[in-house]
Amino acid sequence: MPQLLSDLLLTIAYTVRDVLPIVAVIFGFQLFILKKPIPHLSRIVKGFVLVVLGLGFFLEGLEAALFPLGRLMAQQLTDPAFISGGGPGAVPGWWDYHWVYLFAFAIGFSTTVAEPSLLAVAIKANQVSAGTIGIWGLRIAVAIGVAIGIALGVYRIITGTPLYWYIITGYVFVLLQTLVAPRMIIALAYDSGGVTTSTVTVPLVAALGLGLAGTVPGRNPLLDGFGLIAFASLFPIMSVLAYAQLSEWQGKRKRNRNS
Amino acid sequence: MKTVKAVTATLLDSLRDLLPIIVVIAFFQIAVLRQPIPNFGEIALGIAFVVVGLTLFVQGLKLGLFPIGETMAFSFASRGKLAWLLAFAFALGFGTTVAEPALIAVAGEAALIAAQGGVIDHTQSALASYAFGLRLTVAVSVGFAIVIGVFRIVMGWPIQYLIVAGYLGVVVMTAFAPREIIGIAYDSGGVTTSTITVPLVTALGVGLASSIRGRNPMVDGFGLIAFASLTPMIFVMGYGMLF
Numbered sequence: 001m002p003q004l005l006s007d008l009l010l011t012i013a014y015t016v017r018d019v020l021p022i023v024a025v026i027f028g029f030q031l032f033i034l035k036k037p038i039p040h041l042s043r044i045v046k047g048f049v050l051v052v053l054g055l056g057f058f059l060e061g062l063e064a065a066l067f068p069l070g071r072l073m074a075q076q077l078t079d080p081a082f083i084s085g086g087g088p089g090a091v092p093g094w095w096d097y098h099w100v101y102l103f104a105f106a107i108g109f110s111t112t113v114a115e116p117s118l119l120a121v122a123i124k125a126n127q128v129s130a131g132t133i134g135i136w137g138l139r140i141a142v143a144i145g146v147a148i149g150i151a152l153g154v155y156r157i158i159t160g161t162p163l164y165w166y167i168i169t170g171y172v173f174v175l176l177q178t179l180v181a182p183r184m185i186i187a188l189a190y191d192s193g194g195v196t197t198s199t200v201t202v203p204l205v206a207a208l209g210l211g212l213a214g215t216v217p218g219r220n221p222l223l224d225g226f227g228l229i230a231f232a233s234l235f236p237i238m239s240v241l242a243y244a245q246l247s248e249w250q251g252k253r254k255r256n257r258n259s
Numbered sequence: 260m261k262t263v264k265a266v267t268a269t270l271l272d273s274l275r276d277l278l279p280i281i282v283v284i285a286f287f288q289i290a291v292l293r294q295p296i297p298n299f300g301e302i303a304l305g306i307a308f309v310v311v312g313l314t315l316f317v318q319g320l321k322l323g324l325f326p327i328g329e330t331m332a333f334s335f336a337s338r339g340k341l342a343w344l345l346a347f348a349f350a351l352g353f354g355t356t357v358a359e360p361a362l363i364a365v366a367g368e369a370a371l372i373a374a375q376g377g378v379i380d381h382t383q384s385a386l387a388s389y390a391f392g393l394r395l396t397v398a399v400s401v402g403f404a405i406v407i408g409v410f411r412i413v414m415g416w417p418i419q420y421l422i423v424a425g426y427l428g429v430v431v432m433t434a435f436a437p438r439e440i441i442g443i444a445y446d447s448g449g450v451t452t453s454t455i456t457v458p459l460v461t462a463l464g465v466g467l468a469s470s471i472r473g474r475n476p477m478v479d480g481f482g483l484i485a486f487a488s489l490t491p492m493i494f495v496m497g498y499g500m501l502f
Contacts, residue, residue: 004304014360019455021354026327029347034334040326047323050315055454058312065305066280069296073287082292099291106287110279114309116316117457119276121484123317124325124461128476163442164433171426178419184477187418190485195457197449200280202361223372226442229449233488 004064011063012056019052058116059199067203070107074208077103078215094158101151104208108150108232111201112143118195125188133188141243142192142236149235150205153228157212160219163227170234177241185244192240193233201232266314273313277306320458328462329469336470341413348409351460352487353402361450362397366390369443369495376439378502393498400494401451404486405460411482412467415474418482425489432496440499447495448488457484 030038038044076082083096112118122135156166178186197205205228213225288296296302335344356362370390374381379389411421433441452460460483468480 004301008308018358018360018453021358022351022455022459025347025350025354026331029343029350030331030334033343033347034331034338036334038327039330044323044327047319047321047326049323050319051323051455052319054312054315054317054319056312057308058316061305061308061310061312063305064308065302066284066309069284069288069302073284073292076292077287099287103283103287103291106283107280110283113279114276114313116313117452117454119313119317120320120324120454120458121461121481123320124458124465125477125481128465128480163445167445168430168433171430175423175426178423184475187478187481187485190418190422191461191481191483194449194452194484194488198361198452198454198457202450223439223442226446228446230442230445233449 004060007063008056008060011060012052015052015055015059019048023048055116055199062200062203070204071207073103074204074211078208078211080215083215094155097154097158100154100158100208100212104154105147105151107204107208108201109143109147111204112146112196112236113139114200115196115198116200117198118142118192121188121191121195129184133185137243137247138188138192138240141240142196145192145236145239146196146201146232148239149231149233150208150228152235153231154208154212156227156231157209157219157224158216160216160224163230167230167234170238174234174237174241177238177245180245181241182244182248185241189237189240189244193237196236197229197232202229205229205232269314269317270310273310273317276313277309281306316454324455324458325462328459329466332463332466333470336467344409344413345406348405349402351402351456351463352405353398355453355456355459356401356451357394357398359451359453361453362394362447363390365443365447365450366393366397369393369440372439372443373499373502376437378437378439389502392502393495396494396498397447397451397491400490401487403494404490405483407490408464408483408486409467412464412474412479413471415479418485422485422489425486425493428493429489429496432493432500436496436499440496444492444495444499447491451491452484452487456487460484460487 030036077100118139122138125133125138126135152166156163181189209228210221210225213219213221285296288294331347335347367390370379370386370393373379373389374386379385407421411418436444461481464483465476465480468474468476
């Protein structure tokens with residue numbers, strides 16, 4: 001118990017260190033350039049304190065409870081002894097990794113739902129769109145995108161195909177979707193690629209990638225272990241654009257039926 | 260009484276956000292790997308920490324990060340000094356990225372790869388200076404990204420043209436960059452945007468788009484994060500080509 005407490009204080013101290021440059025930039029510009037006092041200063045300070053404390057608890061809790069188990073699981077699932085029932089020497093085919101794909105999909109989906117920065121963007125999008133974009137709708141759309149992306153990224157590591165084939169094909173797909181998607185969603189969709197991969201998703205997904213690249217025969221962890229984050233940032237763009245497209249079609253169909 | 264009710268409600272929300280991970284990990288542990296769950300008490304305590312942390316974070320978001328982002332956006336928009344706004348944008352992007360722990364980790368691994376590929380010497384100092392150079396490169400690229408993104412909001416340009424240009428940049432750089440750096444470069448786009456930067460930058464963009472006449476916060480306000488995840492890919496591949 002004292003161990004957990006000192007870890008917690010350490011994590012909070014790290015978070016404070018991460019916040020300091022941001023605070024310096026904001027207050028520097030506010031005091032020296034804009035030369036205006038900050039309105040509701042005490043409330044804002046209180047907000048920053050809550051954010052730092054919250055992130056400290058959040059990260060420490062993940063580190064104490066879920067990350068060790070998740071990392072161990074990624075290792076065990078990618079262990080050749082678990083994959084190939086065919087005894088030593090048997091080279092597993094890509095389908096023998098079916099539990100790994102399912103794990104990648106499930107962990108991508110569930111960590112994205114818990115991602116605090118995605119929640120922040122969803123709250124903002126909900127406010128700005130006056131409720132048209134649901135907080136849950138956006139989060140589920142992004143989570144499905146991350147899940148598909150990571151599962152496909154795992155397939156790429158297992159088959160050893162070049163990363164840029166997938167990414168460039170993905171770009172072409174995003175461009176085509178951009179042409180037909182409703183205009184108001186485009187910027188938000190592009191943003192949702194970047195927000196998905198922070199505190200919760202990256203550690204677990206990185207463990208999965210490095211574990212796989214270390215155990216699949218013929219893969220080099222340094223060369224092939226990367227790229228899962230790139231998948232997790234690209235696919236949510238597609239799923240959010242598709243979500244907007246679907247809601248628009250549904251709206252149109254309803255209107256047509258009513259008129 | 261009212262606050263107690265509100266706090267309970269947000270605690271329940273946070274627990275619901277966390278439930279999928281708990282279910283996934285429990286399912287794989289028990290049904291697939293067929294192992295018991297170790298240290299049950301510690302895990303329960305950790306989950307309680309996560310729930311409390313998420314709840315505090317969301318409260319702090321609404322009290323602190325969102326309002327300050329909007330206030331700054333509004334004061335810059337009303338005083339009309341574009342150069343200072345862009346300087347602020349750069350400082351925010353650079354300052355929040357240069358000390359980002361995820362980036363420090365990725366830069367260290369990139370230096371190892373470069374040493375393995377024989378690009379740099381496998382000595383402590385060569386590794387450290389390569390990693391530090393890479394960190395500065397990514398931080399400058401994020402600063403640059405927020406500047407472009409803010410400038411786009413001020414001018415009201417449609418985001419897709421800039422993003423398409425960025426994608427083309429990535430594709431062209433991929434053709435020329437050394438093979439070893441490509442995976443790291445693609446990943447570096449995702450690691451730059453931290454949990455504190457995202458809400459702040461989003462509030463800044465939406466605040467700017469709401470206070471400049473003729474801009475729609477929904478169409479024009481978002482997109483800053485998109486630039487911040489695109490430019491590092493191009494810059495890191497450029498760094499890999501130069502060094």
